[in-house]
Amino acid sequence: MHVLVIGSGAREHALLLALKRDPQVSGLSVAPGNAGTARIADQHDVDVSSADAVVALARKVGADLVVIGPEVPLVLGVADAVRAAGIACFGPGKDAARIEGSKAFAKDVMTAAGVRTATSEIVDNPGHLDAALGRFGPAVGQRAWVVKDDGLAAGKGVVVTDDRAAARAHAAGLLDDGHPVLLESFLDGPEVSLFCVVDGETVIPLLPAQDFKRVGDGDTGPNTGGMGAYAPLPWLPDEITRQIVDDVVKPVAAEMVRRGCPFSGLLYAGLAITSAGPAVVEFNCRFGDPETQSVLALLESPLGELLHAAATGTLDRVEPLRWRPGSAVTVVVAAENYPGRPRVGDVITGADADGVLHAGTARRDDGAVVSSGGRVLAVVGTGPDLTAARASAYATAGAVRLPGSHFRSDIGLRAERGEISV
Ligand code: GLY
Numbered sequence: 001m002h003v004l005v006i007g008s009g010a011r012e013h014a015l016l017l018a019l020k021r022d023p024q025v026s027g028l029s030v031a032p033g034n035a036g037t038a039r040i041a042d043q044h045d046v047d048v049s050s051a052d053a054v055v056a057l058a059r060k061v062g063a064d065l066v067v068i069g070p071e072v073p074l075v076l077g078v079a080d081a082v083r084a085a086g087i088a089c090f091g092p093g094k095d096a097a098r099i100e101g102s103k104a105f106a107k108d109v110m111t112a113a114g115v116r117t118a119t120s121e122i123v124d125n126p127g128h129l130d131a132a133l134g135r136f137g138p139a140v141g142q143r144a145w146v147v148k149d150d151g152l153a154a155g156k157g158v159v160v161t162d163d164r165a166a167a168r169a170h171a172a173g174l175l176d177d178g179h180p181v182l183l184e185s186f187l188d189g190p191e192v193s194l195f196c197v198v199d200g201e202t203v204i205p206l207l208p209a210q211d212f213k214r215v216g217d218g219d220t221g222p223n224t225g226g227m228g229a230y231a232p233l234p235w236l237p238d239e240i241t242r243q244i245v246d247d248v249v250k251p252v253a254a255e256m257v258r259r260g261c262p263f264s265g266l267l268y269a270g271l272a273i274t275s276a277g278p279a280v281v282e283f284n285c286r287f288g289d290p291e292t293q294s295v296l297a298l299l300e301s302p303l304g305e306l307l308h309a310a311a312t313g314t315l316d317r318v319e320p321l322r323w324r325p326g327s328a329v330t331v332v333v334a335a336e337n338y339p340g341r342p343r344v345g346d347v348i349t350g351a352d353a354d355g356v357l358h359a360g361t362a363r364r365d366d367g368a369v370v371s372s373g374g375r376v377l378a379v380v381g382t383g384p385d386l387t388a389a390r391a392s393a394y395a396t397a398g399a400v401r402l403p404g405s406h407f408r409s410d411i412g413l414r415a416e417r418g419e420i421s422v
Contacts (some may be wrong), residue, residue, distance in 0.1 A: 001024050001025060001027075001028070001029070001064045001065060001308065002026060002062050002063050002064050002065075003019050003025055003026035003027070003028055003063065003064070003065045003066075003304055003307075004028075004029045004030070004059060004061055004063040004065070004066045004067070005019070005028070005029070005030045005031075005037075005041065005066075005067045005069060006030075006031055006032070006048045006054060006067065006069055006073060006078070007033075007048070007068070007069025007070045008032050008033055008034050008037075008359075008395075009034075009069065009070070009289050009359045009375070010036075010172065010289060010290060010293055010330075010332075010357035010359040010375070010377065010378035011069050011283055011287050011288070011289035011290070011293065012030060012033070012037060012069045013036050013037050013290070013291045013293075013294040013359070013378075014292050014296045014357055014378075014380075015069065015095050015287070015296065015297070015303070015360050016028055016030060016037055016041050017040065017066075017357075018068040018201060018296040018299055018303040019303050019304050019361065020040055021302070021303070021405075022169035022285075022302035022303055022305060023198065023302065023303035023406050024302060024304050024305055025302075025304040026387055027041075027042075027061075028040060028041035028042070029041055029042045029044060029057075029061040030043055031043070031045070031048055031054070032044070032045050032046065032055055034358045034359065034361045034362065034372075035351070035357065035361040035362055035363040035369045035370075036351070036356070036357060036358025036361060036415075037357055038363065040226075042061065042342070043111070043261075043288055044057055044061070044402075047076070048070070048072075048130070049072055049073050049076050049078070050078075050130045050190065050257065051073075051076070051077060051080075051081035051082075052081070052278075053074065054066070054078050054081065054082060055082055055085045055087075058082055058085065058122075058403070059085070059087075059237070059268050061418065063087055064078075064087070064090045064232065064306065064308075065087075065088045065089070065090065065181070065304065065307065065308050066087055066090070066091075066400060067089075067090040067101065067269055067307055068087070068089065068091035068265075068286070068356070069089070069286060069287060069330050070286060071097065071101070071152055071284065071285055072152060072383060073091075073101070074091050074092055074094075074097040074100075074145065074265075074285050074286060075094065075097045075098075075101035075285070076094065077093065077094035077097075077154060078091075078126060078161060079091040079092060079093050079094075079097075080093040080094055080156040083128045084123060085412050085413075087196065087312040087399050088308060088344060089311055089313050090264075090265055090266075090307040090310055090311045091264075091266075091285075091286065092263050092264055092265040093123055093264075093284050094215075095260075095261035096256055096261045096262065096263040096264070096265075097236075097285040098284065098286075099252075099256070099263065099267070099283045099285050099411060100208060100282075100283060100284045100285040100286070101151065101152060101267075101285070102149060102150065102151070103148060103150045103151075103182045103282070103411065104122055104182070106282070106283050106316075109244075109252055109256065109259070109282075111282060112255050112256070113252045113255040114250035114251060115247070115248050115251055115252060116248075116276070116277065116278065116279040116280065117279055117280040117281075118146065118184040118185045118186070118187050118281065119184070119185045119385060120137065120181075120182055120183060120184045120185070120223050121136075121180075121182070121183050122150060122180050122181070122182055122391040123175070123180065123181045123183060123380070124169065124175070124180040124181070125221060125409070126172065126175045126176075128179070128235075129171055129172065129175065130168070132183055133145065133164065133167060133168060133171070133183070134186070135183075135356070136183045136185060136393045136412065137162070137164070137167065137186070137193055138162055138164075138187075139164070141187060142185055142186040143162065143186050144160050144161055144162045144186045144215075145159075145160070145161055145162070145164065145167035145186070145328050146158070146160050146162075146183065146184040146185070146186050146187065147159045147171045147174075147181060147182075147183060148172050148181070148182040148183075148410065149172045149174050149179050149181070149182070149305050149404050150179065150181065150182045150217050150410075151180075155329055157179075158213075158223050158225060159222075159223070159344045159373065160186070165356060166244070169404060171183070173229075177249045182186070185371070187272035187279050187281055188272065188275075189230035189272040189273045189275065189279075189422065190210070190235070190272070190273050190420050190422060191211075191268075191270065191271065191273075191281065192208050192209075192210060192212060192236060192271045192272075192273060192278070193208070193209045193210065193211055193229075193268060193269070193270055193271075193274055193288050193291045194208050194209075194241065194244050194268075194269045194271065195209075195266055195267075195268050195287060195288065195291070195292070196249045196266070196267045196268075196269065197247065197265075197266060197296060197307070197310050198249070198253050198263050198264065198265065198267045198310070198315075199264050199309070199310045199313055199314075199316075200253065200262045200263075200264070200313070201250070201257055201262075202308035202315040202316045203219035203245060203250050203253055203267075204306075204315060204318065204321065205218060205241065205244075205245050205249070206229045206295050206297060206299070206321070207232040207295050207323060208231065208233045208236055208241055208244075208371055209229050209230065209232070209233070209288075209291035209294055209295050210231075210233055210291075210412075210415070211212070211226045211227075211228070211229040211288065211290060211291050212226065212227045212228045212229065212410075212411055213226060213227070215227060215334070215338070215339055215391050215406075215408075215415045217408050217409055217410045218222070218387045218410065221334070222339055222341070223247050223339070223373055224338065224339040224374075224375075225289065225333070225339070226288070226290045226291075226332065227306040227331075227332045227376070227407070227408045227411070228289075228290060228329070228330055228331045228335065228407070228408055228411030228412075229290045229293045229294045229329075229330045229411070230289040230294055230327060230328065230329045230330070230386060230411060230415065231298060231328055232293040232298075232327065232387070233415065234293055234327075234386060234415055234418075235415055235418075235420040235421055235422065236273070236328075236422065237279075237326075237422070239299050240273060240278060240422065243277065243333040244269060244278050245272060246282060247277075247278070247346075248269055248271070248278060249269055251269060252269075252272075252283070253267065253268070263285075264310060264311065264313075265285065265286065265310065265311075266285070266286055266287050266345050267283065267284075268284035268285070268286065268287065269283060270282045270283070270284065270288075273422040275419070276310070289301075289359075289375075289378075290330045290375075290378050291330075292296055293328075293330040293357055293378045293380050294329060295329040295332045295379050296330040297329070297330075297382050297383040298323050298324045298326065298327075298328050298382065299321070299322075299324075300321075300322040300323055300324055301319070301322045301325060305318070306318055306321070310383070311387050325334065325384070325388065326382060326383055326384045326385065326388075327383060327385055327386045327388070327389040327412075328381070328382045328383065328389055329336070329350075329380070329381050329382075329389040329392070329393040329411055329412050330378050330379065330380050330381075330382060330385065330411070331378070331381075331388045331393045331397045331408065331411050332359075332375050332377070332378050332379075332395065332407060332408075333375075333378075333379060333400055333402065333405050333406075333407045334374055334375050334405060334406055334407065335360065335371050335373070335374055335375075335376050335402070335404065335405060336375060336403070336404025336406070337352040337404070338374035338406075338407060339340070342360070342370050342371075342373060342374040343371070343404050344360070344370075344371050344373065345371065346370060346371045346372065346402055346403045347368045347369070347370055347371070347402075347405070348369050348371060348400065348401065348402045349400070350377065350396075350401055351369045351377060351400065352369075353396055353399065354394050355379055355380045355381060355382075355393070355394075356377055356378075356379050356380075357377065357378040357380060358376075358377060358378075359373060359375045359376060359377060359378060359380070359382055360372045360373020360374060360375055360376045361376060361377070370401060371405075374406065375404075376402060377397075377400060379393050379396045379397040379400070380393060381393025381394070381395070381396060385413050386415055386416045387416055389412070390411070390412050390416060392396065393411070394409070
């Protein structure tokens with residue numbers, strides 16, 4: 001089976017590495033990729049938000065399966081075009097991708113499916129903003145205001161703050177740019193990312209993971225696309241994972257089928273484990289980054305077979321997944337000034353080491369690997385437990401040299417110390 005992976009991040013690098021381990025996968029292509037993925041797949045520089053370009057490339061490389069990593073091509077309907085061309089595609093069509101592309105659509109599906117989530121309100125008129133802010137946050141006894149862009153914003157459209165002026169400024173800025181704002185109630189409790197491979201009403205959960213969205217240690221500073229992750233979660237009882245699958249993901253998958261937009265691909269449930277049980281923070285329509293790097297590091301089952309089964313409607317025939325024992329920790333090495341405008345073009349050393357996945361990297365004409373984006377590398381460490389996996393990830397991250405770069409030093413630390421409970 002020849003697999004074409006669409007995307008250019010460390011998530012796609014992790015997908016390619018896991019696909020390469022599958023004996024049924026005979027060839028790998030990637031578009032547009034990065035300096036790391038170029039070492040393991042044929043690389044093609046095409047516009048991945050163009051359905052015509054992706055279909056043409058899939059035909060050219062003879063792809064038996066196309067795996068779409070990022071949300072933007074999914075929301076634009078690229079998976080529909082690939083399927084219409086007669087090629088199996090892992091990723092939802094445009095209608096189903098609204099579960100991520102429109103937070104209002106996601107709320108509607110969750111309400112119909114009876115799934116617990118934050119209460120919310122859309123504000124699209126600046127004149128209504130102040131009154132709406134008064135119905136959320138510390139104004140009504142919640143710990144913080146949660147202000148989101150009602151669209152795709154790569155994780156950076158979210159501000160969670162107990163400072164009303166900061167909440168108002170973010171919302172007003174979004175409205176000035178013509179983006180409707182979603183205000184949500186704050187969900188208290190540790191967060192879980194549960195990725196499920198879904199094909200209609202068939203749901204196969206992967207290992208639960210946790211990501212770290214703020215840029216600084218101790219969850220300080222602005223939100224990012226994700227600064228690190230670990231899997232599995234030693235503090236999360238299996239019973240709660242089962243509850244998330246049965247009471248959250250399966251009802252949502254069934255509701256999508258009922259609406260005539262069945263989900264096929266990776267349904268990512270982001271949840272808070274509140275004192276009243278799991279509640280959904282958001283759904284995404286694709287693998288999460290950087291959790292995927294930790295989760296796939298522990299997958300023993302063949303990934304190509306799993307994704308192909310979902311793409312061809314045969315997921316119900318897949319054997320139970322097998323996992324390596326132990327833990328995986330991912331530490332993101334970010335460029336100077338990220339999540340603001342990142343410094344780029346610096347030479348990186350240590351980027352070829354084992355466990356180093358590439359994100360914002362490019363190869364210069366002279367062969368040097370240089371930084372080309374905000375999140376530059378994702379360093380993955382595995383081990384028999386979280387302590388060993390953290391030690392491995394941080395030893396490798398510490399050996400990377402990139403001027404001005406930074407990473408969090410506390411990925412998985414509270415879990416390692418047993419400080420998280422539900
Ligand atoms: N881990 C956050 C995301 O992928 O959106």
